[in-house]
Amino acid sequence: MENIVVRWAQLMIQPAQLKIVGATIAVLISLHRLFKHFFHQNTKVKRVPGPFPWPVVGNLLTLGKLPHRAFYKLSKKYGDIMELKLGSVRTIVISSPEMAKQVLKVHDLICASRPETIAGKIIFQQHDIGLAPYGDHWRHMRKLSTMELLTLKRLEDSKNVRDEEFSWLMHGIFEHCKEGNPVNMQTSLSSTSMNVISRLLFTKRYFNTMHNDEESQEFKDLVMKKMKILGVFNISDYVPFLKPFDLQGIRLECNQILSRMDRFFDKIIQEHQKEKMKANESKDFLDVMLSHPSVDGVRDKLDELTIKGVAMNMLLGGTDTVTTTLEWALVELIRHPNVLKKVQDELDDVVGQERVIDEDDLPQLKYLQAIVKETFRLHPPAPLLLPHESREACEIGGYHIPAKSRIFVNVWAVHRHPSTYENPFDFNPKRFVENLIDVKGIDFQLLPFGSGRRMCPGLNYGLLMVQIGLAKLLHSFMWTLPKGQNPQDIDMGEIFGSSNPKKIPLQVVANVRLPLHLYASKKLDAFI
Numbered sequence: 001m002e003n004i005v006v007r008w009a010q011l012m013i014q015p016a017q018l019k020i021v022g023a024t025i026a027v028l029i030s031l032h033r034l035f036k037h038f039f040h041q042n043t044k045v046k047r048v049p050g051p052f053p054w055p056v057v058g059n060l061l062t063l064g065k066l067p068h069r070a071f072y073k074l075s076k077k078y079g080d081i082m083e084l085k086l087g088s089v090r091t092i093v094i095s096s097p098e099m100a101k102q103v104l105k106v107h108d109l110i111c112a113s114r115p116e117t118i119a120g121k122i123i124f125q126q127h128d129i130g131l132a133p134y135g136d137h138w139r140h141m142r143k144l145s146t147m148e149l150l151t152l153k154r155l156e157d158s159k160n161v162r163d164e165e166f167s168w169l170m171h172g173i174f175e176h177c178k179e180g181n182p183v184n185m186q187t188s189l190s191s192t193s194m195n196v197i198s199r200l201l202f203t204k205r206y207f208n209t210m211h212n213d214e215e216s217q218e219f220k221d222l223v224m225k226k227m228k229i230l231g232v233f234n235i236s237d238y239v240p241f242l243k244p245f246d247l248q249g250i251r252l253e254c255n256q257i258l259s260r261m262d263r264f265f266d267k268i269i270q271e272h273q274k275e276k277m278k279a280n281e282s283k284d285f286l287d288v289m290l291s292h293p294s295v296d297g298v299r300d301k302l303d304e305l306t307i308k309g310v311a312m313n314m315l316l317g318g319t320d321t322v323t324t325t326l327e328w329a330l331v332e333l334i335r336h337p338n339v340l341k342k343v344q345d346e347l348d349d350v351v352g353q354e355r356v357i358d359e360d361d362l363p364q365l366k367y368l369q370a371i372v373k374e375t376f377r378l379h380p381p382a383p384l385l386l387p388h389e390s391r392e393a394c395e396i397g398g399y400h401i402p403a404k405s406r407i408f409v410n411v412w413a414v415h416r417h418p419s420t421y422e423n424p425f426d427f428n429p430k431r432f433v434e435n436l437i438d439v440k441g442i443d444f445q446l447l448p449f450g451s452g453r454r455m456c457p458g459l460n461y462g463l464l465m466v467q468i469g470l471a472k473l474l475h476s477f478m479w480t481l482p483k484g485q486n487p488q489d490i491d492m493g494e495i496f497g498s499s500n501p502k503k504i505p506l507q508v509v510a511n512v513r514l515p516l517h518l519y520a521s522k523k524l525d526a527f528i
């Protein structure tokens with residue numbers, strides 16, 4: 001034993017041998033690295049293909065104003081999964097149904113986080129649902145939204161709200177177009193969808209007529225500004241050393257919006273707390289949240305930051321998405337009169353012209369449903385979904401995706417993938433009459449609401465609003481462009497942002513299709 005120890009000690013202190021051991025270890029490490037590199041490149045785990053990144057900016061400059069279209073073009077060259085460097089951020093872009101399934105189903109748990117953005121951090125302080133990273137807070141808020149706020153029961157119970165608001169919309173359009181004046185569809189649809197959601201949230205409606213007062217205008221302005229700022233590609237999110245300079249003025253604007261929004265919500269919360277609910281009155285979303293226990297279980301109530309964050313998510317999620325889809329649907333129908341005629345024939349067959357259409361009629365309106373799907377396909381309100389982030393490394397389609405990669409599922413490209421769609425740029429609702437593809441997150445060929453853990457929790461509500469809204473517009477009116485305009489000349493430009501609206505709002509003339517008494521608005525005693 002003694003001998004062994006002595007020999008070991010001698011071995012340890014021999015400088016020549018030490019050098020040999022050191023050199024051997026160095027060679028082994030180099031060989032391991034070489035092997036790893038060779039192994040990754042050529043056999044199992046390859047690096048994701050993508051364009052060459054420039055120093056500092058990476059591929060940021062290729063994005064342009066419409067990143068989903070730029071990504072689509074690049075995907076034609078680099079494939080259905082590609083890697084870009086946006087500033088210093090490794091970004092994976094997904095462009096096919098199969099790859100979308102890999103991210104949103106197979107690796108859903110790993111890809112279910114959100115990257116931190118400056119705007120999201122200032123406005124929500126990570127206390128909301130949509131931009132919160134994966135974790136306990138998000139899980140609790142998500143559960144609150146699906147189990148208590150956006151339930152099927154609440155959806156059914158709020159039917160009268162939708163009936164009343166759409167009745168007001170039809171009445172408003174009727175009055176406005178009596179003399180043949182065109183109506184701005186973005187303005188009127190957005191007032192309706194905001195009224196519906198603000199009534200569900202805090203039993204308040206802000207828009208009483210087609211012309212809006214100052215308070216409603218302020219409310220709408222704030223929601224619009226927030227929507228816009230959250231959709232902007234902020235260069236400082238990608239090139240960290242630019243953060244202090246706030247080149248696009250985003251931090252400044254976010255702080256301004258935050259304080260205006262705080263004032264707005266503080267007032268509503270105080271009103272709710274003062275008017276303790278009468279025994280029989282039904283609870284709105286704010287009442288539910290005000291009496292909900294805190295996420296950490298320490299306090300007996302949810303904190304105000306979380307309440308405001310979740311309420312804001314509902315307002316942002318439930319207004320522009322619906323407005324934009326309805327406007328694009330009308331645009332496509334005016335450009336395709338044969339489709340418009342066919343769906344109005346269907347409405348007349350199912351509903352007739354002696355009553356207004358009801359939500360119960362929707363299951364029978366198969367062609368109308370196909371039109372809604374085709375509109376979502378060509379004009380998804382969130383063309384890149386919301387950004388996902390991988391929480392740990394994984395392998396997608398044989399490629400290595402490191403932890404903390406930003407992942408964009410470009411549904412705009414998925415919806416045009418040749419593996420599923422023939423003539424993918426054509427508006428052709430018939431394709432959804434002939435197949436069973438649905439928007440509910442099971443079919444990866446059509447993902448306007450996403451799929452998996454981060455899928456839209458407002459799907460049922462959003463889908464119903466679009467279907468009933470479109471059915472009412474088409475059943476109630478004939479739609480034409482103002483004199484002298486040709487359907488084929490409609491500008492189809494869009495604005496990339498949180499809902500991808502039409503760049504130039506649609507102006508249309510509506511002519512009645514039903515007996516005049518059906519355009520009288522429902523009474524809104526509670527609000528007048």
Ligand code: HEM
Pocket residue numbers: 129130131142145150313314315317318319321322325381382385386387388448449450451453454455456457458459461462463466
């Ligand atoms: C036409 C209507 C709508 C469309 C197309 C739509 C689409 C989407 C999409 C694509 C996402 C992101 C999914 C992902 O990143 O994987 C999302 C998330 C979300 N949506 Fe919607 N949405 C709509 C209506 C609504 C409504 C009505 C509400 C609530 C009232 C709502 C609340 C939310 C929330 C809270 C999230 C965040 C979910 C999370 O991160 O866990 N949305 N929506």
